[in-house]
Amino acid sequence: MVRIADLLAAGPTCSFEFFPPRSEAAEAQLAETLRDLRSLGPSFVSVTYGAGGSTREKTHDLVVRINGEMNLTAMAHLTCAAHTRAELEAIVSRYAAAGVQNILALGGDPPKELGLPPGELAHAVELVELIRGIGPFSVGVAVHPEGHPASADRAADRRHQAEKLARADFGVSQFFFEPEVWFAFLADLDAEGVTTPVIPGIMPVLDVRSVKRMAEMSGAGFPPALEARLRAHEDDPAAMRAVGIEAASELCRDLMAGGVGSFHFYTLNRSSATREICTNLGLLPR
Secondary structure, three states, X not given: OOOHHXXXXXXXXXXXXXXXXXXXXXXXXXXXXXXXXXXXXXXXXXXXXXXXXXOHHHHHXXXXXXXXXXOOOEEEEEEOOOOOHHHHHHHHHHHHHOXXXXXXXXXXOOOHHHOOOOOOOOXXXXXXXXXXXXXXXXXXXXXXXXXXXXXXXXXXXXHHHHHHHHHOOEEXXXXXXXXXXXXXXXXXXXXXXXXXXXXXXXXXXXXXXXXXXXXXXXXXXXXXXXXXXHHOOOOOHHHHHHHHHHHHHHHHXXXXXXXXXXXXXXXXXXXXXXXXXXXXXXXXXX
């Protein structure tokens, strides 16, 4: 299997993110999405992980299946939350035995409604070291261009993210909506001496209410101008969707104009919006 660190060293990448389905209908939807987006020739895909939830085992199964049956490079998300060290070692060892070489190491938060403990490892950097102790994985971490919600201040946030990236092979970002946010983040990382590659995460806004809620939870700003542009079409879902795709395409073009080559798209297990954005950007099948 291909290591994501090697893909990034070879040139720009285009990747897609999925989450494990929770029902038979969702499984069918994801299967269709995977078939469609596979034709775009993504550099890799990633599968999210629900700390303490019912999707934990599904993440493993889906990553292994994508690697084996679809001949795509799949990265497994893994969180410290709600796990003992021994449990994490067992999960990572299973990935090693299955030939999976790429893991995104996350801190994560256990669902409050399940009443689970926070976990034996406190931070993602500890999980990175645990993974490296088990095998020659390519290990990524999450980065937050607008700061992690738990950070005390911007300076502390940047120091923490720099420390995390120094131990990882690459970073994948939380979504954001303005190019200035990304370029300011890169400048801050440069000031901290970070040389680890980071990939911007792109979330097309197809439903303003749901994405705004996700943005508030993750600490990402939701620009008033973008919100107004979308809410002008609240009574017309198709028109709102078109605006969301246009806005995401504009963001990517601005990033490309500033020298960005790699992108990670949050698909929400649907293919059409991601396909349209990739078409708009000229990211054609390879």
